[in-house]
Amino acid sequence: xxxxxxxxxxxxxxxxxxxxxxxxxxxxxxxxxxxxxxxxxxxxxxxxxxxxxxxxxxxxxxxxxxxxxxxxxxxxxxxxxxxxxxxxxxxxxxxxxxxxxxxxxxxxxxxxxxxxxxxxxxxxxxxxxxxxxxxxxxxxxx
Amino acid sequence: xxxxxxxxxxxxxxxxxxxxxxxxxxxxxxxxxxxxxxxxxxxxxxxxxxxxxxxxxxxxxxxxxxxxxxxxxxxxxxxxxxxxxxxxxxxxxxxxxxxxxxxxxxxxxxxxxxxxxxxxxxxxxxxxxxxxx
Numbered sequence: 001x002x003x004x005x006x007x008x009x010x011x012x013x014x015x016x017x018x019x020x021x022x023x024x025x026x027x028x029x030x031x032x033x034x035x036x037x038x039x040x041x042x043x044x045x046x047x048x049x050x051x052x053x054x055x056x057x058x059x060x061x062x063x064x065x066x067x068x069x070x071x072x073x074x075x076x077x078x079x080x081x082x083x084x085x086x087x088x089x090x091x092x093x094x095x096x097x098x099x100x101x102x103x104x105x106x107x108x109x110x111x112x113x114x115x116x117x118x119x120x121x122x123x124x125x126x127x128x129x130x131x132x133x134x135x136x137x138x139x140x141x142x
Numbered sequence: 143x144x145x146x147x148x149x150x151x152x153x154x155x156x157x158x159x160x161x162x163x164x165x166x167x168x169x170x171x172x173x174x175x176x177x178x179x180x181x182x183x184x185x186x187x188x189x190x191x192x193x194x195x196x197x198x199x200x201x202x203x204x205x206x207x208x209x210x211x212x213x214x215x216x217x218x219x220x221x222x223x224x225x226x227x228x229x230x231x232x233x234x235x236x237x238x239x240x241x242x243x244x245x246x247x248x249x250x251x252x253x254x255x256x257x258x259x260x261x262x263x264x265x266x267x268x269x270x271x272x273x274x275x
Contacts, residue, residue, distance in 0.1 A: 002162040006169045013173030049177040065170035124169045134256050139263040
């Protein structure tokens, strides 16, 4: 029954969005980390979404509807913020400190988008539940 | 006159099956609203229903075991939705507000089909009981 698939699809969507929320939380909490070398500096992380292809190829009948898959989490290539601050306790030999390439405004927007999409996933699952329970009660009490 | 159960329910079981299928497609669109490159899909409900109706009316009985059985499946060929706004750069064509509305409308249509079926069941029960009790 197709209605059962909606639960799976919503679940993959909610899972993907929670990964997105997790990386956003990680980025925001590490936004102010300061380090003394490029290698140790935190870099912004972003999940990569893709439509769940394996189900589409495995069963052609189900190719109509696909869930979301988190392919991986990538680190941002944006240049780090390098600041000349010789008085900072973390400054390296040349007097530079390195700050993460996290864009706080971008992360906040991401967070709002992710939480809205998560809510939408719940609402869709709830709608499917209602439709299903109506089907189960079909013909009762007539 | 015998009561044929498949005919008694008319088009509504087919409509219900299509509504289910469509709700799945729409939920997939909504779930992939943030997936880069995903193209929103949908099928023409009217065309699919007329395909289902055709299958419903042209039911043939096999009179010989070597005859081929004719079953025309429901025409639910998926099409891509034409986006009303230009691409934002990630190749995704899901317009969340439109998909939500379509899902809502589909859900109401589903409820309506259920309601019609309930009415039919009520009618059959009434006929079987001959109006008693």
